[in-house]
Amino acid sequence: MAVPRYWREIPARxxxxxxxxxxxxxxxxxxxxxxxxxxxKSAGKMVDYKLKGTGTVVSYTVIHSPPPHFExxxxxxxxxxxMDEGPHLIGEIVDCEEDxxxxxxxxxxxFRRIMDDGEKGAIYxxxxxxxx
Amino acid sequence: MREVAxxxxxxxxxxxxxxxSFRDLVAEAGMKAIMDAGIEGKDIDAMYIGGMSSGGxxxxxxxxxxxxxxxxxxxxxxPATRVEGACASGGIAVRHGYMAVASGMxxxxxxxxxxxxxxxxxxxxxxxxxxxxxREWEAFFGMTFPGLYALMARYxxxxxGTTPEQLASVAVKNHYNGSMNPNAQYKRRITVxxxxxxxxxxxxxHLLDCSPIxxxxxxxxxxPVDIAKEYTDKIxxxxxxxxxxxxxxxxxxxxxxxxxxxxxxxxxxxxxxxxTPKDIDLVEVHDCFTIAEIMAIEDxxxxxxxxxxxATEEGLTALDGELPVNTSGGLKSKGHPVGAxxxxxxxxxxxxxxxxxxxxxxxxxxxxxxxxxxxxxGTAVVNILEAI
Amino acid sequence: xxxxxxxxxxxxxxxxxxxxxAKIWGDxxxxxxxxxxxxxxxxxxxxxxxxxxxxxxxxxxxESSGIDASEIGAIYVGSESHPYAVKPTSTIVAEAVGATPYxxxxxxxxxCKAGTAGLQNCIGLVKANMIxxxxxxxxxxxxxxxxxxxEYTAAAGGAAYIVGKExxxxxxxxxTSFATDTPDFWRREGQPYPKHGERFTGEPAYYKHIxxxxxxxxxxxxxxxxxxxxxxxxxxxxxxxVRVAKMLGFKKEQYEQGLxxxxxxxxxSGSMLVGLAATLDIAKPxxxxxxxxxxxxxxxxAFDITVMEGIEDYPRRNLREMISRKKYVDxxxxxxxxxxxx
Numbered sequence: 053m054a055v056p057r058y059w060r061e062i063p064a065r066x067x068x069x070x071x072x073x074x075x076x077x078x079x080x081x082x083x084x085x086x087x088x089x090x091x092x093k094s095a096g097k098m099v100d101y102k103l104k105g106t107g108t109v110v111s112y113t114v115i116h117s118p119p120p121h122f123e124x125x126x127x128x129x130x131x132x133x134x135m136d137e138g139p140h141l142i143g144e145i146v147d148c149e150e151d152x153x154x155x156x157x158x159x160x161x162x163f164r165r166i167m168d169d170g171e172k173g174a175i176y177x178x179x180x181x182x183x184x
Numbered sequence: 185m186r187e188v189a190x191x192x193x194x195x196x197x198x199x200x201x202x203x204x205s206f207r208d209l210v211a212e213a214g215m216k217a218i219m220d221a222g223i224e225g226k227d228i229d230a231m232y233i234g235g236m237s238s239g240g241x242x243x244x245x246x247x248x249x250x251x252x253x254x255x256x257x258x259x260x261x262x263p264a265t266r267v268e269g270a271c272a273s274g275g276i277a278v279r280h281g282y283m284a285v286a287s288g289m290x291x292x293x294x295x296x297x298x299x300x301x302x303x304x305x306x307x308x309x310x311x312x313x314x315x316x317x318x319r320e321w322e323a324f325f326g327m328t329f330p331g332l333y334a335l336m337a338r339y340x341x342x343x344x345g346t347t348p349e350q351l352a353s354v355a356v357k358n359h360y361n362g363s364m365n366p367n368a369q370y371k372r373r374i375t376v377x378x379x380x381x382x383x384x385x386x387x388x389x390h391l392l393d394c395s396p397i398x399x400x401x402x403x404x405x406x407x408p409v410d411i412a413k414e415y416t417d418k419i420x421x422x423x424x425x426x427x428x429x430x431x432x433x434x435x436x437x438x439x440x441x442x443x444x445x446x447x448x449x450x451x452x453x454x455x456x457x458x459x460t461p462k463d464i465d466l467v468e469v470h471d472c473f474t475i476a477e478i479m480a481i482e483d484x485x486x487x488x489x490x491x492x493x494x495a496t497e498e499g500l501t502a503l504d505g506e507l508p509v510n511t512s513g514g515l516k517s518k519g520h521p522v523g524a525x526x527x528x529x530x531x532x533x534x535x536x537x538x539x540x541x542x543x544x545x546x547x548x549x550x551x552x553x554x555x556x557x558x559x560x561x562g563t564a565v566v567n568i569l570e571a572i
Numbered sequence: 573x574x575x576x577x578x579x580x581x582x583x584x585x586x587x588x589x590x591x592x593x594a595k596i597w598g599d600x601x602x603x604x605x606x607x608x609x610x611x612x613x614x615x616x617x618x619x620x621x622x623x624x625x626x627x628x629x630x631x632x633x634x635e636s637s638g639i640d641a642s643e644i645g646a647i648y649v650g651s652e653s654h655p656y657a658v659k660p661t662s663t664i665v666a667e668a669v670g671a672t673p674y675x676x677x678x679x680x681x682x683x684c685k686a687g688t689a690g691l692q693n694c695i696g697l698v699k700a701n702m703i704x705x706x707x708x709x710x711x712x713x714x715x716x717x718x719x720x721x722x723e724y725t726a727a728a729g730g731a732a733y734i735v736g737k738e739x740x741x742x743x744x745x746x747x748t749s750f751a752t753d754t755p756d757f758w759r760r761e762g763q764p765y766p767k768h769g770e771r772f773t774g775e776p777a778y779y780k781h782i783x784x785x786x787x788x789x790x791x792x793x794x795x796x797x798x799x800x801x802x803x804x805x806x807x808x809x810x811x812x813x814v815r816v817a818k819m820l821g822f823k824k825e826q827y828e829q830g831l832x833x834x835x836x837x838x839x840x841s842g843s844m845l846v847g848l849a850a851t852l853d854i855a856k857p858x859x860x861x862x863x864x865x866x867x868x869x870x871x872x873x874a875f876d877i878t879v880m881e882g883i884e885d886y887p888r889r890n891l892r893e894m895i896s897r898k899k900y901v902d903x904x905x906x907x908x909x910x911x912x913x914x
Contacts, residue, residue, distance in 0.1 A: 116384045
């Protein structure tokens with residue numbers, strides 16, 4: 053991947069900066085250009101909004117067959133997380149034993165290495181989650 | 185709108201077809217469908233081909249003219265179009281063919297679907313398939329396709345008490361059905377214990393909860409019912425062809441215990457056909473994972489939400505059950521060459537409605553349904569077919 | 573006056589015991605622990621590196637200090653395991669803490685004292701009124717060749733310090749440095765593991781530089797060892813800092829709180845700064861601390877610090893408690909986490 057594709061997402065990936073619709077007050081993460089509730093009324097009214105980084109596990113899985121960039125890291129836990137501001141997202145849960153993880157568990161964001169473009173390529177960082 | 189009939193079907197064997205290329209598969213399925221319909225190349229007015237990622241799997245895009253070329257149809261210069269909707273690519277191609285004929289734009293249309301998935305390594309195939317999910321916000325973080333369905337599986341299990349055994353019973357049933365399908369990738373009958381003992385792919389989904397990586401192609405020929413009568417006595421017509429969309433991402437869905445996209449496509453199809461779930465004799469659903477079949481039979485209205493697992497375990501969806509589901513073996517056992525799947529589902533229903541399904545024939549089958557899903561539920565196509 | 577306005581430390585959750593490593597190489601664990609004064613060391617998880625550790629430490633420092641990250645005018649990250657050979661760790665940290673874009677940022681390298689070199693630069697910039705706040709971080713995921721004696725100590729961790737003129741928790745009274753060209757330990761460009769001069773790393777390197785920097789500091793301040801409540805030294809193992817403390821005339825009760833190497837190993841650029849964090853965690857207003865780093869190659873930076881009233885209201889996190897929440901890994905998992913399995 054060429055770095056611009058990663059670089060432009062840095063605010064969201066590092067700091068969980070999403071969007072808030074100033075018409076209805078709903079928060080979106082990852083950022084959405086248009087509020088699906090207010091639609092045209094939201095045009096130009098979606099402002100940056102930083103999530104606190106805390107949320108609750110809605111569901112989770114343990115990946116045993118990873119995609120190429122994650123080979124050698126398995127098994128790892130991926131979760132569907134409902135952030136406290138409302139939006140759901142997909143993120144890895146780290147530093148936590150498989151049998152500790154439960155639906156409803158509280159988690160908070162941490163900063164980790166997500167993947168790299170091989171030994172010579174750029175390193176991509178972003179959010180993962182740990183037990184709160 | 186004109187009534188549309190399926191007048192010819194053809195498919196390759198599904199499986200790891202090492203000795204055949206993407207283009208070999210396309211040519212074989214297309215030729216079989218044309219022969220089955222009893223038409224000639226010059227009769228064809230348009231072609232649609234569904235494929236998820238020929239670019240990702242064989243580094244070849246622009247496959248519609250490729251299909252025309254391998255079929256030797258270039259002298260007619262007919263419109264040829266490739267459509268893409270991840271694993272629903274075949275279903276969407278069918279629907280486009282249906283619309284072209286129903287609208288009166290074209291008379292005889294050939295619809296194909298193909299995927300050649302074993303020309304890349306397994307992990308690379310996993311990566312290509314993950315592009316049916318949200319690449320930047322799901323796959324980027326290490327999420328896989330089985331992983332997304334595993335999230336739904338665990339959620340369903342948590343909410344409704346669906347068990348690993350109930351998930352496994354989907355695979356057991358579909359392998360049993362597939363054992364009677366000469367075109368199926370896996371003809372081995374398996375047990376619940378086999379499924380539970382197979383390696384974990386994405387907890388709680390085991391290897392045998394997942395559809396395989398498959399090469400294959402399928403094709404059908406469509407014509408207005410009036411014209412169909414010139415070619416065949418066993419007319420199978422469309423009662424409905426519906427499609428719906430939702431978010432590509434799983435996390436932005438309104439619910440996680442169902443595929444809203446299936447609910448909407450299903451409701452539209454029943455409305456168009458003027459039918460209810462009770463009228464359906466058999467259905468081919470999109471069982472890319474065992475949990476997907478359980479959710480599908482609930483979301484299409486055949487069973488109450490949360491009871492799909494129990495219904496499967498009790499045999500209600502078996503070949504001799506009250507609603508045979510995936511008589512072909514489904515994606516699980518027949519195989520899942522993603523772009524071909526939606527077309528192959530129509531082939532199975534057509535064979536069943538014609539009474540040509542051999543050992544796995546459902547008695548007195550008159551109305552059948554197909555259900556094809558793209559991604560983790562961003563796209564769904566539901567067709568209802570009827571023997572007349 | 574320049575003071576520490578915030579600090580934060582981070583040590584990964586995983587540990588490997590000396591016995592586990594000794595088992596692989598046929599060493600006697602008790603002789604290793606006896607000789608090096610170390611029982612276990614921290615291990616970075618597979619997705620942790622100097623940048624992630626630096627970010628975690630920096631975020632803790634900023635959060636606890638309550639300052640606005642955009643007021644940080646300088647960020648320096650000292651490490652000998654920057655994830656990139658060329659491309660700064662400091663900009664990753666600056667972005668991840670929300671300090672971009674109006675700041676100066678750079679990476680430092682001076683073996684294990686790169687973090688304190690950054691701290692001295694921040695002090696200078698603040699003193700010169702060029703910036704309001706400066707943040708210096710020492711962090712490492714230390715490398716050691718499998719089977720090398722370093723494998724028992726090379727650990728992961730880091731600490732971040734924010735300095736400024738307002739709202740401090742500990743005043744930095746003075747800082748001195750002592751540096752010579754002493755090649756006791758090095759890693760050539762492109763090489764995965766460092767080489768070292770074995771016993772040469774002791775007398776002419778570690779002891780000489782630390783004692784000189786410390787003596788110079790005490791001379792300048794007119795202090796004696798007994799004037800300090802705490803003393804923190806660079807900790808390449810559990811023995812060196814104890815011995816250097818004795819050489820300088822410090823007692824166990826002065827250095828034991830900051831001595832973390834026996835339970836987390838040598839966090840290299842993080843080493844002294846992590847020990848100082850554990851010390852600040854329990855210090856009271858008025859307490860005086862001497863802290864001396866050492867970097868091979870070689871040099872030492874010494875700091876004379878007086879804890880201020882502000883520490884009472886500072887939300888301290890208790891690093892030693894964080895360190896106690898750990899999980900042991902076996903040698904195979906350690907190799908996997910370190911990316912040694914190709």
